[in-house]
Amino acid sequence: MSENSHGIGGLTFDAKKRAWPNEVNVLIALLAIIAIFEILGQLLPYMGNQSLLFDFDTGRDGTILNMARLKIIILQVSITGIIAIGATQVIISGGIDLSPGSVVGLTAMVAMSFAQTALVNGNPNPKAVFGDWAMDLPVIIPVMVALGCGIAAGMINGLLIAYTRIPPFIATLGMMVTARGAAKWWSKGQPISFPTEDFGAIGNGMSGWSPVVIFIGLAVLFHLILRFTVYGKHTYAIGSNEDAARMSGIKVDRHKVLVYTIAGMLAGLSALVVSSKGLTAQAGMGVMYELDAIAMTVIGGVSLSGGRGSILGTVLGALIFGVIISGFTYLKLDAYYQEMVKGVIIVAAVVLDQWRRQRAATNA
């Protein structure tokens, strides 16, 4: 059969050598990491045969899985995971976005200012930002404000990158510093608190699962968009070969603005969830979120040189991240180790990405 499939120049195609999707590798890594923690739980003397994910003895909630831990694992990566969905698109398009952490801070401040309730336990809201007109507004208003704020920040990033040709690293670094400054200016050094009940439900609804539902919902949506729409195809094409994309008539500049705008909007959504979940907004919110998000993407197999990766990979990358952080807590290891290991993982993922690319090039 393969004899019939001669390519030109007598090249043959070996169907068996077809590379499997990279997401499979990430999934294997995730399972391997879980296995390591499970084994350590059994072997380390002080652990007393504990398990990270399973609940063998009683089946407290009728399942063999330890649902409480599972929830913690996903919940703690949901908020940065939403940002990682945007980071994935930006990185696939060949760019980078350092601003979402600061945009989260600014957006949380601004949105919370429109989400406050007039009376707290019968007393006037002690943290009121505006007058009575801004109290007890329908929840749609702070939501729109947050989306608008994120979109505006993302659009400025995109316009700077596409039309002034500043490298993305610099443009978004500028936004990172500026947005953080704006958040501090807005806060006047004070947190903004006491939102309406409806606003609080965004991040606390569904017995606390709502951040997970929002994260997974957005992930599914954008996975499908990247896979099945013109927007997705052009995002990969630009990251793969920008000149070719231009020559093929793709409006590269306009497309980049759209990609960064979407990333900004996702940062805005992330801000909504985090401020709603904590029922407060502070100017320092979201510090380092962008780095966690970038790490999740890279671990998930998105190539920093663009053109490669998927949202599914990023979600798996986020889970790896969550399992490692929870795993360290479960092994009762010091939090400092967590950060150090995070750093090592990021570098390892980038090294792996480079190695993979070299192999793809020489295997051609």
Place this chain on the structure above:
Amino acid sequence: MSDVILETRDLTKHYGGVHALQGANFTLRRGEHVAIMGDNGAGKSTFVRQITGVEQRTRGEIIFAGQPVHFENPMDARNAGIETVFQTLALADQLDVPDNLFLGRELIKFKLGPFSILDYKAMRERTLDALQKTGVKIPNIRGTIERMSGGQRQCVAIARTATFHSKLTIMDEPTAALGVQETAQVENIIRNLKEAGEPLILISHNMRQVMDLCDRIVVFRRGRICANLRKEETDGQDVVAYITGAKTQPEYADAM
């Protein structure tokens, strides 16, 4: 309707101080296959980039199918019916064959602005048609370009021009990096175009190929056209003399 499909008058491109293309007057008739030859850096690719809207000319006129044209971008040129195989191929390495064939003009199943839904099935089918039409064999069209040989890449780029009905095809050094068999493949594609009566501009350094495939040879030297030779009235040595500067045709001499 005149039988001239493409004409340039005084076509000129300066990159800052670099005069890459100077006052090019060029004509191409319907059904005609013209070769452009010249040393590296002579301005051949620059000429192509002005015609195809990749860059904006410094001055001069381009008349295509009887109309003066000002292509803002390569898409304009394509929509007008000029298909180009660029020297740099313009392929996206991480995408597969149908993706590349339809890059920038994807087939749509459901229109939704930038979020329009792609019609993968139709694009795959038309890709197979185009490959068949050009006689190009690609073992697996779902494989990414980065896993293909130079010849296969070239064939994908050429098949792209065959996917769409065009009034003029331009190929910039399509066989420069290819082996013997692969070159023969590409030359077959060009012969098919000739039979179909589709005009072609072929940029090439391969004298045998040019003599085999083209009706006319236009020689570029240091940004200028220095000769316009009918195949019957010239030979390899003669052409080389024009390329190296040993000879210049009298009608182009004052400019050199």
